[in-house]
Amino acid sequence: MWRNISNIKKIDTKLIDKGVALRSYFEDKRILITGGLGFLGSNLAHKLVNLGSEVTVIDNLNPRYGGNIFNISGIEKKVNLIINDIRNIEAINAYLANADVIYHFAAQVSYIDALDIPLEDQDLNAKSTLLLLEFLRKNNPSCKVIFSSSRMVLGKVEGELMKETSPTNPLSLYGIHKLTSEKYLQMYYKDFAIPSVILRITNPYGIRQQIKHNKYSLVGWFIRQAMENKDITIFGEGNQLRDYIYVDDMVEGFLRVAESDNAFGEIINLGSGVSTKFVDMVRTIINVVESGSIKFVPWPSNYENIETGDIKTDLSKLEKITGFTPSVSLEEGILKTYQYYKNNIKYYL
Amino acid sequence: MWRNISNIKKIDTKLIDKGVALRSYFEDKRILITGGLGFLGSNLAHKLVNLGSEVTVIDNLNPRYGGNIFNISGIEKKVNLIINDIRNIEAINAYLANADVIYHFAAQVSYIDALDIPLEDQDLNAKSTLLLLEFLRKNNPSCKVIFSSSRMVLGKVEGELMKETSPTNPLSLYGIHKLTSEKYLQMYYKDFAIPSVILRITNPYGIRQQIKHNKYSLVGWFIRQAMENKDITIFGEGNQLRDYIYVDDMVEGFLRVAESDNAFGEIINLGSGVSTKFVDMVRTIINVVESGSIKFVPWPSNYENIETGDIKTDLSKLEKITGFTPSVSLEEGILKTYQYYKNNIKYYL
Numbered sequence: 001m002w003r004n005i006s007n008i009k010k011i012d013t014k015l016i017d018k019g020v021a022l023r024s025y026f027e028d029k030r031i032l033i034t035g036g037l038g039f040l041g042s043n044l045a046h047k048l049v050n051l052g053s054e055v056t057v058i059d060n061l062n063p064r065y066g067g068n069i070f071n072i073s074g075i076e077k078k079v080n081l082i083i084n085d086i087r088n089i090e091a092i093n094a095y096l097a098n099a100d101v102i103y104h105f106a107a108q109v110s111y112i113d114a115l116d117i118p119l120e121d122q123d124l125n126a127k128s129t130l131l132l133l134e135f136l137r138k139n140n141p142s143c144k145v146i147f148s149s150s151r152m153v154l155g156k157v158e159g160e161l162m163k164e165t166s167p168t169n170p171l172s173l174y175g176i177h178k179l180t181s182e183k184y185l186q187m188y189y190k191d192f193a194i195p196s197v198i199l200r201i202t203n204p205y206g207i208r209q210q211i212k213h214n215k216y217s218l219v220g221w222f223i224r225q226a227m228e229n230k231d232i233t234i235f236g237e238g239n240q241l242r243d244y245i246y247v248d249d250m251v252e253g254f255l256r257v258a259e260s261d262n263a264f265g266e267i268i269n270l271g272s273g274v275s276t277k278f279v280d281m282v283r284t285i286i287n288v289v290e291s292g293s294i295k296f297v298p299w300p301s302n303y304e305n306i307e308t309g310d311i312k313t314d315l316s317k318l319e320k321i322t323g324f325t326p327s328v329s330l331e332e333g334i335l336k337t338y339q340y341y342k343n344n345i346k347y348y349l
Numbered sequence: 350m351w352r353n354i355s356n357i358k359k360i361d362t363k364l365i366d367k368g369v370a371l372r373s374y375f376e377d378k379r380i381l382i383t384g385g386l387g388f389l390g391s392n393l394a395h396k397l398v399n400l401g402s403e404v405t406v407i408d409n410l411n412p413r414y415g416g417n418i419f420n421i422s423g424i425e426k427k428v429n430l431i432i433n434d435i436r437n438i439e440a441i442n443a444y445l446a447n448a449d450v451i452y453h454f455a456a457q458v459s460y461i462d463a464l465d466i467p468l469e470d471q472d473l474n475a476k477s478t479l480l481l482l483e484f485l486r487k488n489n490p491s492c493k494v495i496f497s498s499s500r501m502v503l504g505k506v507e508g509e510l511m512k513e514t515s516p517t518n519p520l521s522l523y524g525i526h527k528l529t530s531e532k533y534l535q536m537y538y539k540d541f542a543i544p545s546v547i548l549r550i551t552n553p554y555g556i557r558q559q560i561k562h563n564k565y566s567l568v569g570w571f572i573r574q575a576m577e578n579k580d581i582t583i584f585g586e587g588n589q590l591r592d593y594i595y596v597d598d599m600v601e602g603f604l605r606v607a608e609s610d611n612a613f614g615e616i617i618n619l620g621s622g623v624s625t626k627f628v629d630m631v632r633t634i635i636n637v638v639e640s641g642s643i644k645f646v647p648w649p650s651n652y653e654n655i656e657t658g659d660i661k662t663d664l665s666k667l668e669k670i671t672g673f674t675p676s677v678s679l680e681e682g683i684l685k686t687y688q689y690y691k692n693n694i695k696y697y698l
Binding site: 118119122126127130131134168169170171172173176179180183184186187190191 | 467468471475476479480483517518519520521522525528529532533535536539540
């Protein structure tokens with residue numbers, strides 16, 4: 001018993017130390033978040049405001065994507081909000097030139113939509129990163145850039161452990177353009193010493209995510225369907241493994257890398273580290289929401305080519321560099337998400 | 350002696366068989382060459398006209414690049430010539446829709462210039478491939494696409510044998526955008542069965558190459574400098590190894606893959622297979638041209654980051670798939686190139 005108590009105390013102290021370290025790093029820092037009204041950007045903005053940063057949010061509020069004014073409800077008076085498109089780089093020059101850290105999240109967010117709008121996907125998910133880096137190279141080369149990439153850069157992983165060194169054979173334009181952005185960031189780090197970190201996110205979900213359609217996060221969409229007591233469609237048996245990461249864990253990862261010197265120049269996986277069967281994710285939603293049902297249908301033929309296989313995420317690099325391991329369970333994350341949408345659903349329909 | 354004669358006969362028969370196979374494949378085929386007035390494109394056009402193909406050449410004659418009307422001198426009445434930019438894809442619709450094979454060579458060709466014109470490099474070296482594939486997906490999905498990629502997709506190789514599976518960490522925008530095009534081609538092959546082959550070229554040189562400046566092929570530029578009896582500048586000691594491939598060998602490789610069914614969906618190295626010290630390449634030029642001299646200077650500091658290390662090319666995949674191994678020696682290739690420019694220098698200044 002004594003040992004257990006001692007362990008708990010030790011962990012608490014470490015967490016408090018880390019909280020102090022994060023505050024001491026982020027307090028009064030000028031942080032720019034592109035796509036800052038979106039899911040990840042807005043959750044990060046809330047946390048950064050709490051840590052005392054000067055937060056600037058830029059978002060084009062393109063209705064296709066996740067930007068939502070309500071996402072900064074509660075901190076709207078504490079952030080600079082710029083409604084513009086990051087491709088109009090002249091319009092945000094002053095903020096880019098003065099930023100200490102840029103979180104670059106503005107993106108076309110659906111790997112399915114990418115094929116309907118291939119050039120816009122290239123523009124938003126690749127060209128905008130190049131524009132940003134070119135500006136920083138000339139005007140603010142010590143600015144840190146932290147980029148949200150995706151496991152979709154890998155393509156089919158065939159049940160292998162997903163490592164940062166796994167081969168990159170993307171099966172979608174979305175994945176190709178995320179990969180192109182990764183290559184820009186790594187080249188500008190090597191050739192021009194612009195400090196950047198690439199986080200490859202697995203399957204993200206949580207509060208403030210758009211739930212208007214099924215092309216982005218299925219977790220959010222299914223929570224909405226369950227709340228509306230609808231059938232949730234599963235292709236095949238739903239046995240494919242996915243790594244669902246809750247947004248609070250993601251935000252913690254994105255904060256930690258900014259103050260970890262060893263993170264710069266690196267690609268780092270950011271997942272929950274837990275592999276869950278797709279069908280079990282759906283069952284958890286139905287159990288938590290206490291509504292909705294499952295409908296099994298065969299795989300549509302055009303989905304087979306882009307099915308990525310079972311996902312098992314190696315998080316050892318994240319832990320080694322930042323000391324952080326995600327901890328929110330799927331049930332806990334789904335419960336928090338459900339409670340959020342129950343209270344705020346009218347802002348997300 | 351008897352054995353040697355027998356061997357020679359055997360080789361001759363194989364070459365004749367292959368010549369017959371190439372003619373039988375290419376005769377009356379509709380071939381579109383983007384960038385067809387450039388170095389590789391025009392040399393291929395000459396060969397294809399001889400093989401009886403219906404050749405269409407498209408080129409924007411951008412003075413930055415290698416397009417040159419004189420390059421199709423002798424076959425100008427046997428090719429369809431379209432002066433336009435491939436980004437105006439509507440203008441070449443009819444040719445794309447009817448092509449049996451597209452050789453996609455139109456490109457920004459200097460990895461040094463890429464950084465001065467990052468968006469144009471992205472446009473020409475990545476976006477144009479996407480436009481082409483999107484058009485083919487909708488209108489001509491069985492058309493073969495053969496793409497000229499570059500060893501620059503790899504970045505630093507550190508003296509390792511350059512294989513098709515080597516890690517891709519490009520150090521230039523040129524290399525990143527060539528890699529992006531590779532990923533497009535592979536994705537459209539996997540997802541939509543558009544048959545494509547990617548050839549990764551090492552250091553190409555030969556007749557019909559532009560020699561206006563030193564930002565493209567140094568071999569051509571140095572031949573010009575030697576012909577003008579100038580100093581040829583070498584950074585450091587010039588001991589870095591390069592793989593110089595003569596254009597006739599390149600053209601043969603590009604022809605062979607089009608009629609090799611096993612080549613589709615593949616990335617294949619195309620080099621000479623011989624590693625030559627940079628300084629020895631320069632000495633060979635000075636010996637062949639019998640003019641010019643060497644000047645050694647220290648490496649400029651900004652070059653160190655993009656120096657790619659010694660190159661040794663693994664050609665086993667090329668040989669296995671096409672049965673072809675390049676055979677033109679550096680001395681022979683430089684002699685042919687020199688004789689060409691001696692007779693035609695006024696068209697290349």
